[in-house]
Every structure is written in C-alpha cells, then in structure tokens.
Amino acid sequence: MRYIAAIKLGLKEILAYRFEVSFWGIIALMHLAVWYFVWSAVFGYAGTTVIRGFTFQQMMGYYIASIAVDHFTFTDVDQDITESVRTGTLFKDIIRPFNIFLTYISQNVGYKILVAITQGIPLALIAIFVVGIKTTPIHFVLFMVSLALAFLLKFSFAYLFGMAAFWLTKTGGLFRIKNGVQKFLAGAVMPLSLFPAGAQAVFAFLPFQYMTFVSVQILLQKYTIAESIIKILIQILWIVIFYAIVSYVWQKARKRFEVVGT
Amino acid sequence: MEEAIVLVKDLRKKFRTHKREAGLLASIKSLFIRKYVNIEALKGISFQIKKGEIIGFIGPNGAGKSTAIKVLSGLLFPDSGTVSCLGFNPWNERERYLSNVGVVFGQKTQLSWDIPPLDTYYFLKDVYEIPDADFKKRLNYMIKILEIKEIVKTPTRNLSLGERMRCELIAALLHNPTLVFLDEPTVGVDIIAKEAIREFILKLNKEQGTTFIITTHDMGDIEKLCKRIMIINHGEIVYDGSLQDLKQSYVKTKFIDIKFSEPQEFRFGNYDGKIISKTKIEMKIEVRAKYVNKIISWVLKNYKVADITVMNPPIEKIITQIYKK
Numbered sequence: 001m002r003y004i005a006a007i008k009l010g011l012k013e014i015l016a017y018r019f020e021v022s023f024w025g026i027i028a029l030m031h032l033a034v035w036y037f038v039w040s041a042v043f044g045y046a047g048t049t050v051i052r053g054f055t056f057q058q059m060m061g062y063y064i065a066s067i068a069v070d071h072f073t074f075t076d077v078d079q080d081i082t083e084s085v086r087t088g089t090l091f092k093d094i095i096r097p098f099n100i101f102l103t104y105i106s107q108n109v110g111y112k113i114l115v116a117i118t119q120g121i122p123l124a125l126i127a128i129f130v131v132g133i134k135t136t137p138i139h140f141v142l143f144m145v146s147l148a149l150a151f152l153l154k155f156s157f158a159y160l161f162g163m164a165a166f167w168l169t170k171t172g173g174l175f176r177i178k179n180g181v182q183k184f185l186a187g188a189v190m191p192l193s194l195f196p197a198g199a200q201a202v203f204a205f206l207p208f209q210y211m212t213f214v215s216v217q218i219l220l221q222k223y224t225i226a227e228s229i230i231k232i233l234i235q236i237l238w239i240v241i242f243y244a245i246v247s248y249v250w251q252k253a254r255k256r257f258e259v260v261g262t
Numbered sequence: 263m264e265e266a267i268v269l270v271k272d273l274r275k276k277f278r279t280h281k282r283e284a285g286l287l288a289s290i291k292s293l294f295i296r297k298y299v300n301i302e303a304l305k306g307i308s309f310q311i312k313k314g315e316i317i318g319f320i321g322p323n324g325a326g327k328s329t330a331i332k333v334l335s336g337l338l339f340p341d342s343g344t345v346s347c348l349g350f351n352p353w354n355e356r357e358r359y360l361s362n363v364g365v366v367f368g369q370k371t372q373l374s375w376d377i378p379p380l381d382t383y384y385f386l387k388d389v390y391e392i393p394d395a396d397f398k399k400r401l402n403y404m405i406k407i408l409e410i411k412e413i414v415k416t417p418t419r420n421l422s423l424g425e426r427m428r429c430e431l432i433a434a435l436l437h438n439p440t441l442v443f444l445d446e447p448t449v450g451v452d453i454i455a456k457e458a459i460r461e462f463i464l465k466l467n468k469e470q471g472t473t474f475i476i477t478t479h480d481m482g483d484i485e486k487l488c489k490r491i492m493i494i495n496h497g498e499i500v501y502d503g504s505l506q507d508l509k510q511s512y513v514k515t516k517f518i519d520i521k522f523s524e525p526q527e528f529r530f531g532n533y534d535g536k537i538i539s540k541t542k543i544e545m546k547i548e549v550r551a552k553y554v555n556k557i558i559s560w561v562l563k564n565y566k567v568a569d570i571t572v573m574n575p576p577i578e579k580i581i582t583q584i585y586k587k
Contacts, residue, residue, distance in 0.1 A: 005388030009374065009381065016376040016417065092372035094337055096389055097360040255339045258277065 002098050003106040010110020025119045028071050032126070035063040052194050058220075061133045062191050065216040068123045070188040072115055073151040073211060075108055078178075081162030082171045090257065101246060105155055112151070135219055142228045143219040149235040154211045156242035157182070163246070166253040187213030193222075207238045267441065267473060268311035268334065273343035275304040275329055303329040305497040306343065311475065313440070316467055318488030319477040322585050326497040327477045328445055334475070335365045335443045348441055361390060364434035368446035371426060372433050373418040379429040380414045383436060390437035397436070404432045407462050424455035431459065435466065444476045448483055460486045481577045493584055500584060505577070512580045516551050520544070520561060521569040528565065533557050548575075 014021065043049070043056050054062065084090035093100050127133040135143070161178050165171050183189055185208035192203055192213045203209050214235065218228045281299050282292040303326045311317055319327040332338040334345060336352035336359060345352060350359035366372070373382045387397045405411055408428040413421065421429065427447060434442060444463075448456045464487065466472045478484065484491060484505060491508065493501035501508060517538070520528075525542035533553060538546040549557050554572060561567060 002389045002391070005385050009377075009385040012377050012381050013374060087370075089370055091337055091365075091367060091370060095335060095360060095363070095365045095372070096386075097357040098389055099357075258338065 003102055006098075006103045006106035007110040007113075010107035011113055012110075013107070014111045014114050021114055021118050024071065024115065025122065028067055028119050028123060031067050032060075032064055035067075036060060039063075054191070054194075057132060059191075060131045061127070061220060062216060064123060064127045064131050065133065065219050066188050066191075066212055068120065068127070069147060069150060069212045069215045070183070070186075071119055071123075072112065072147060073154045074115075075151070075155050075158050077104055077108060077155060078158040078162035078171070078175055080104070081159065082165035082175075085165040085257065086169055088258075094254075094257070101159060101243075101250070104159070105152070108151075108155060133220070135221055138225060139218060139221050139228070142225070142232065143215055146215040146218050146228070146232050146235060149232060149239060150211050150215045152239050153207065153235060153242065154182075156239060156246055157207065157211070160242060160246050160249060163249050163253045166256040182208055182211065185209065186211040187216065207242070210235045210238055265313065266310040267313045267348050268309075268475075269344075269346045270310070270334070271308045271344045272306045273304050273308070273330070273333060273345060274302075274306050274341045275326075275333060275338065276341055277301045277303055302497050304333070304340070307494070307497070307499050308343075309492065309499060309502060311473065313473055314467065314471045315490060316463070316474045316476065316487050318484045318491040319475065319494060320479070320484060320491055320581065321477075321494035325494045327494045330494065331443045331445050331475060331477055335363060336360065361437070362440050364437070364439035364442040366427075366430045366434045366442075366444045366447050368427060368430075368444075368449045371418060371430065373426070373429060375419050376417055378415045378417055379421075379433065382418075382433055383414070386433060386436050392437055396438075400436060400438065401432070404435065404462070407465065408432070408458050424451040427451050428455060428459065431462065435472075438470065438472075440471075440473060442472055442474045444474060444478075446478055447476065448478060448480050456480070456482065463487055481581070485577065493581070495585055495587075500587065508580065509574060509577070512583060513574055514551055515548050515575060516554050517573040517575060518547050518549060518554070518558065518561075519569075519571040519573065520547070520565075520567060523566045523568040526565050531560065531564075533560065 039056060039059050043051065043059075049055060051059070081090070084093075093103065096103075161171070161175060164174055168174065185192075185203060185206060187209055192200060192209055195203070210231070214231045217223055218231065223231060278298050278300055280292070280296040282288045282297070307326075307330065319330060321327045329338065333340050334347060334352065336356055339353060347359065348362050352359050373379050374385075383401060386392075392400075405414060408431065410425065410428050410432075413425045414429060414432075416425075418426065418429070427450075431444075431447065434444075447463075448459055451459065460483065463474055463476075467474060474487070476483065476487065489504055491501070491503070491505055492499050522528075522543045522545075528537075528540070528545060530547075533549065533556070535547050535549040535557070538548055540546075558570060558572070561570070
C-alpha cells in the first residue's frame with residue numbers, strides 16, 4: 001500500500017534526526033513549566049483558589065492536555081510546501097503516481113508515531129501521576145478520536161496556507177500570523193472558556209477551537225458523551241470543508257508551478 | 263515500423279517573470295512597480311517519437327528543451343497544443359500516465375535527502391506496487407551495472423554528484439517505465455560515472471525497449487546514445503534528424519593534420535584553405551570538404567610526409583553554428 005509506505009518513509013526520515021525529537025520533548029516540558037509559573041503567580045496575586053471555574057490543579061490539567069494536543073497535532077507541512085515550491089523539489093512528488101496530499105499526511109503520521117512515543121508517554125505519566133488528571137475510558141477513547149481529527153484539521157489548514165507559496169514564493173510572514181492566530185484561537189495559549197461569552201459564541205463558528213480546545217475539553221470530561229460526539233462530527237465537517245478547498249486551490253496552484261533551475 | 267508513443271502538436275508555453283536592475287534603489291522601486299516580461303519558451307513545436315528511440319534534445323541554455331521535457335512529463339501545463347504520451351494526456355490522467363514514466367532532473371534530487379537512497383527505493387516499490395521478486399532482481403541488476411553497492415546505503419545528502427546521479431537513475435527506472443525523461447543526467451559527473459550511466463541507458467534501451475528522451479549539453483552523450491537529435495533554439499525545433507545527417511549537411515570543412523618527415527616551408531598553392539597551426543615539421547589546416555582528396559594527393563606529391571590524418575570538425579562546432587543562426 002503506497003500510503004502505508006509513506007508512513008514508513010516518514011518514520012525513517014524522522015528517525016534520521018534522533019536529537020531533534022528529544023528536543024521537542026524538552027520543549028513540551030518547558031512550556032508546561034512556563035505555564036506553571038505564570039498561573040502560580042496569577043492565583044497568588046488574585047488570592048483565590050478558583051478563577052473562572054478553574055482550580056490551580058485543573059488549570060495545570062488543561063495545560064498539560066493542551067500542550068500534548070498541540071505538540072501531537074503540530075505540522076510544518078506549510079513550510080515544507082513553501083520550501084519545495086521555492087526550490088522546485090516539489091517536482092519529485094508531482095512525477096509520482098500518488099495523491100500528494102494523502103502522501104504528505106501519511107508521512108506526517110509517520111513522524112507522529114515517534115512523537116507519540118517520545119512525548120505522549122512522558123506527558124501522560126506527568127498528567128496522571130503529578131497533575132492528577134482524571135478521565136473515563138469512554139472519554140479517553142473519544143479524546144483519541146478527536147485528537148486524530150484535530151491533527152487532520154490542522155494539517156489541512158496548514159496545507160492550504162502552504163499553497164500560498166505558489167503565488168507568494170516566500171511565506172514566512174504569512175505563516176507567523178497564521179500560527180499566532182491559530183494557536184490563540186485554538187485554545188493552546190489559554191483556555192477558551194476564560195473568554196467572555198460573546199467571544200466564545202464567535203469562536204464556535206470558527207474552525208480553530210477544533211484544533212486543540214475541543215479535544216482537551218473531551219479529555220477533561222467538560223462535555224457529556226453526546227456533546228463530545230457532536231463536537232467530533234463538527235470536526236469531521238471542518239476537515240471535509242478544508243479538504244474541498246485544498247483540492248480546489250491545488251488545481252489552480254499546480255498550474256502555477258514552474259520547476260525552477262533546470 | 264514501431265508506433266509513435268509520443269505525439270506533440272503545436273505546443274506553446276509562455277512564462278511571465280519580472281525583471282529589475284541590480285541595486286537597492288531598484289529593489290525598492292520594484293516593490294511598487296513591476297515590469298513583467300513574457301518569455302515564449304515554446305513557440306508551437308510538433309514532433310513524434312517512436313517506441314524504443316533514444317532522442318537527444320539539445321540547444322543552448324534557455325532554448326526551451328527543459329520546458330519541453332517538463333510539459334511532457336506533466337510538470338508544466340502548456341498554454342496550447344496537444345500532447346499524447348503512451349496514449350495518455352499527461353495532466354488529466356496523471357496517475358495512470360506516471361505509472362509508466364520515469365523522470366530524472368539532474369539538477370534536482372528526487373531522493374529523500376536525509377536517508378539513504380535504498381529507503382527511497384523501498385518507498386517507490388510500494389508506490390508502484392512492484393512485486394518483491396521483480397524489485398530485488400531489478401535493483402540488484404542496476405546496482406551492479408552502476409557500481410553503487412555501498413553508495414545506496416549512504417544518506418543522500420552525503421553523496422557526491424556523480425554518486426547521487428546514479429542513484430537518481432535507479433529511482434527513475436525501478437518500476438521499469440516505458441518512457442523515460444532525463445534532463446541533463448550527466449551534468450557535473452566524472453568520466454567513469456558518465457560511462458556507467460551511458461552504458462546503463464543503452465542496455466535498458468536494448469533489453470527492455472525503453473524509450474529515452476534526454477536533454478544534455480554533453481556531445482559525448484549525444485554521440486554515444488542518440489540516433490536521433492532535436493535541436494531546439496528560441497523555442498522552436500531547428501533540426502530534427504539523425505546525427506549522421508546533421509554532420510553531412512553541416513560539415514562544409516575538414517581538418518587535415520600533416521607531419522612532415524623533414525622541416526618544410528608549406529604553401530597552399532592553388533588551393534583554398536586556412537592554416538590553423540603550424541611548425542616546421544607539423545601543421546593543421548582547414549579545407550573545404552569537397553577538395554580534401556585533391557589536396558591530400560597534392561600535398562603528398564609536393565612534400566615529404568610522414569603522417570597525414572583527416573578529421574571532421576568537432577560536433578560542438580557544428581552545433582554552435584546552428585545555435586548562432
């Protein structure tokens with residue numbers, strides 16, 4: 001199967017960077033440490049034990065889960081596309097008889113296998129034994145489904161932005177804006193439930209919270225099982241929408257590709 | 263006669279780029295005002311290629327030969343014209359077409375950069391669904407001919423150009439394609455590797471009937487490989503035929519090397535000619551091709567000659583003449 005082969009290729013590629021992967025793990029822990037100190041200060045200053053329905057422990061539970069989701073769903077396919085468009089190496093995928101989008105996803109899944117092992121396990125251990133996150137088996141299963149979907153959604157969104165390279169050639173600035181906005185609106189900076197009700201109502205119509213926040217809420221049992229399933233269906237809907245846009249834009253983008261250099 | 267597997271009719275392709283002068287001021291100016299220039303890379307070319315041919319596309323830099331190959335391999339969309347390769351339209355039936363096609367761009371790698379070529383080969387095995395036995399047989403065969411047994415186990419980024427190029431060829435040919443595009447497959451490659459690559463192409467052509475379309479600036483490639491060449495210049499095909507015919511129709515002069523057995527003072531006498539180099543006992547002259555025989559007998563009659571050799575002008579010279587037209 002060609003897409004399973006792409007998963008294997010992705011895994012082989014990522015294993016070539018042994019140290020890179022361990023750095024990611026360290027970054028995940030550093031993020032957690034930063035948020036620990038920030039919220040310690042906030043709780044200390046406020047002098048209360050509950051802020052907007054979060055105890056300090058629940059807040060840490062939110063962060064460890066959101067860091068795990070954020071790291072697991074991370075993709076730099078947008079930069080990969082820019083780079084291969086700019087230098088022309090995209091040709092090597094265009095000349096092969098496969099669907100490029102599916103091949104890239106599969107390769108990224110290959111990377112994720114390693115991320116799951118090197119970061120998922122330590123973060124899960126900290127979450128369970130240090131922070132004391134509690135969940136039910138059914139919520140955990142729903143969380144895993146929603147996590148996989150969050151990855152697909154984030155990937156499709158990044159892929160769409162990556163194709164901007166066909167028009168712009170350089171995309172660094174655009175991606176910074178995208179990453180910043182996405183991270184904030186996905187709830188990877190702070191829980192979206194801390195925002196005013198009006199803002200949250202707007203967020204509900206945007207795709208971003210389905211990239212991190214929703215998965216975290218499912219894990220932390222903030223939704224009932226029925227609510228969780230509805231959220232998962234909305235995730236699927238967004239993926240379908242983005243995949244349709246990606247396919248449409250790809251047709252346009254392909255015609256702009258000029259294999260530079262040769 | 264074999265049937266034509268590539269049919270190209272009136273193919274046109276334009277590029278739009280913007281140009282600016284060097285310098286900071288020009289850079290700032292180009293933020294606001296951009297002058298776009300249309301470059302016609304292909305001005306309506308037509309040709310046919312039969313199964314089992316090895317075709318050389320030659321032409322000066324920027325003549326449009328790479329563009330032609332990119333259009334045929336489905337990388338670029340033409341502005342107009344029709345292309346049928348192996349019975350497919352390269353853009354609308356992409357996946358089915360590409361299953362039968364191999365491509366090498368000498369300047370760019372198709373191997374995964376951080377891992378050994380062997381890993382890419384195993385990936386391609388699954389992409390093209392090559393049966394285990396075929397894969398092993400072909401891979402071992404190619405590795406043997408190209409002499410890269412250890413090289414395929416080294417990460418691509420650590421390979422030299424010549425090593426990498428041989429690995430690229432395998433990546434393009436593992437699935438035993440019927441049609442292969444090679445864009446400058448010997449650029450920057452040493453003589454030994456070049457020989458290996460040429461032998462390899464000839465072998466596959468002979469044994470599998472693989473059709474090759476090659477662009478190159480190396481006349482050695484052309485002379486060793488291509489029975490038919492197409493010279494592309496300014497986006498048009500200016501010559502399409504055999505190398506032999508090209509020589510015959512364009513070779514107007516020949517070179518004669520003469521070694522005298524004792525020092526001589528040479529004069530042309532009644533014949534036209536040009537002295538290229540000259541010492542007391544050795545000289546090289548260029549004469550009109552149709553007078554070669556007469557000049558030789560005249561020289562032999564009037565001078566004491568130890569050795570005499572007649573040569574065609576190098577193919578590069580012929581091609582240069584055509585390029586300059």
